[in-house]
Amino acid sequence: MKTLLIPVDFSATSDNAVNFAIEWTRAYGYNRIILLKTFYDTVFDHIVVSAEYAPVSPHYMAREREQAATRMEDLSREISLKTRGVDVIAMVSEAPLLRAIMEVVREESPEMIILGSDNYRYSSGSFIAGNLISIAKASPVRVLIVPSTYTYKPVENILVPCDYNMLDSLNKVRTLEIPRQWKNSKLLVLNVDHKERYLNPDDQLKAAEQHIHERLQNYPHEICYSNDKNIINGILSFIQQRHIQLIISLPGKHSFLYYLTHKSISDAICRNAQEPVLILK
Known part of the structure; x- marks a missing residue:
């Protein structure tokens, strides 16, 4: 199946890449979209920035994951409504972002990865945009980089x-x-x-x-x-x-x-x- 892989982090830049991907899917006849969210934690994710640097509660982290999973489901439904007949799959991973992407590429064989990119005048704090270079260089499949302010236009x-x-x-x-x-x-x-x-x-x-x-x-x-x-x-x-x-x-x-x-x-x-x-x- 003709497949797009879209790593997401719920930032405005990531959301824009998803909207672009919806139009790209319609225009170029893709059959499947894979959304990927990684929950990889570094040691710093377990620390609250405070005077005491108190450890983050496991319940808090579990709630964050539940909320993210719900947002992934909502996003999948939204894309499905806008791309009738396209199979939308939401995937989550505990692996670091680059490793998670490479695993999905190996197992699902997407034709292309779509990544959102911030620009020099604007930053949404997107984790994916911050790792764009490493993903683009490591990917064995083509990568389409979508600027945060760009909306889909027919290619002339x-x-x-x-x-x-x-x-x-x-x-x-x-x-x-x-x-x-x-x-x-x-x-x-x-x-x-x-x-x-x-x-x-x-x-x-x-x-x-x-x-x-x-x-x-x-x-x-x-x-x-x-x-x-x-x-x-x-x-x-x-x-x-x-x-x-x-x-x-x-x-x-x-x-x-x-x-x-x-x-x-x-x-x-x-x-x-x-x-x-x-x-x-």
Whole structure:
């Protein structure tokens, strides 16, 4: 069955990701949604912040779990009403978040994980958003990152930031099953080149462009350039100019995800998080 996995923590960011997932499920014909809530406790969860640092009562923790379980049931019913015919499953785990996600991926084989993300101007205190990078990097299946302020829109323009040193990673786009809803969507392949070699392309650059055309010959596409000296800023500016609804992050050392996770992690991922990012595997 075509399955989405959505880790939830009942924050506003998580709730927004669920609402986005409902629309995505309707649009792309998913059969099953798995909601995952982890109850993993650290030693600090058993301490009340007070002068005495009094231990938390086991009854209090049990009540918290009961309340969370009730909210999971309510959320499952709400999603079921909005996605007629879709099987909605609520799962809970005592394992740490990343381990719990990996266990569900191994046992249930979801096609994709949807994660909510806070941005640099706003934080809902989402535990999942705080662990977004580690989940995205560890996941063996594709991950869709949904900004906290983003509402679902039909996908018309898809941005594919691409380093010409890693053009083979475009094979991942070729193997991506393009849904019928994207048949009129355009893939915009962006290379950020502050040296502006594209103004007077040499044989190497012409060969790279030909390689792109061959890889994407079955899809409407366009090769674009930016001369920004900062790769992240170049991508963000391009997104605003071309009204992008989805960013596809290719795998590999030179991927967009590489820059997000190695150059000012929190700032880069949050500043980018104005449009959904689909991370291929």
